[in-house]
Amino acid sequence: MRLRQSVFESKEQETSDPCRLGSGQQGASDHKPSLEETVESLFRRLREKRQSLGLPDNMKEMTQSQMVLEKITLQKCLLYFESVHGQPRFILFFIHQETKQEKNLVKPLYDRYQMIKRLLCASPTITTIVRKTHTHTHTRT
Numbered sequence: 001m002r003l004r005q006s007v008f009e010s011k012e013q014e015t016s017d018p019c020r021l022g023s024g025q026q027g028a029s030d031h032k033p034s035l036e037e038t039v040e041s042l043f044r045r046l047r048e049k050r051q052s053l054g055l056p057d058n059m060k061e062m063t064q065s066q067m068v069l070e071k072i073t074l075q076k077c078l079l080y081f082e083s084v085h086g087q088p089r090f091i092l093f094f095i096h097q098e099t100k101q102e103k104n105l106v107k108p109l110y111d112r113y114q115m116i117k118r119l120l121c122a123s124p125t126i127t128t129i130v131r132k133t134h135t136h137t138h139t140r141t
Contacts, residue, residue: 039083039105044075049073059116067120074113081106 016089017079033041050057062070066075088106 032084035085035102035105039109040080041082042109045077046073059112059119062119064123066119067116067123071113071116071120074109074116078109078113081109 022053023083049055050070053066053069054060055070058071085102086104
């Protein structure tokens with residue numbers, strides 16, 4: 001439930017997010033940014049988003065709710081990257097020179113996303129269970 005709330009809250013807050021799909025995509029077909037430009041803008045956007053949300057750079061210092069926000073931001077940025085440049089080809093067995101360059105540029109984003117997912121899965125969720133104490137008074141007549 002909290003994840004859904006944070007997703008909806010982040011959607012409401014982000015009206016000019018360059019990592020969002022659909023924002024300015026129609027006019028973007030005239031000029032496709034280079035791989036380097038896209039990655040630089042994504043790193044810049046992630047830094048700005050962390051600053052505006054007050055998130056630490058170190059993932060291990062983040063609370064669980066902060067990690068969720070970081071994961072959503074990373075996810076949006078990676079989806080934006082893939083919408084502009086397609087999925088990275090470093091999955092293929094035969095690596096060409098341009099693919100190595102692509103891998104080296106984008107790998108830190110994917111690595112951070114995978115690490116934040118692992119941390120979220122590993123961190124226990126803290127749930128508070130409040131038990132009501134019932135006093136059973138049995139009157140025998």
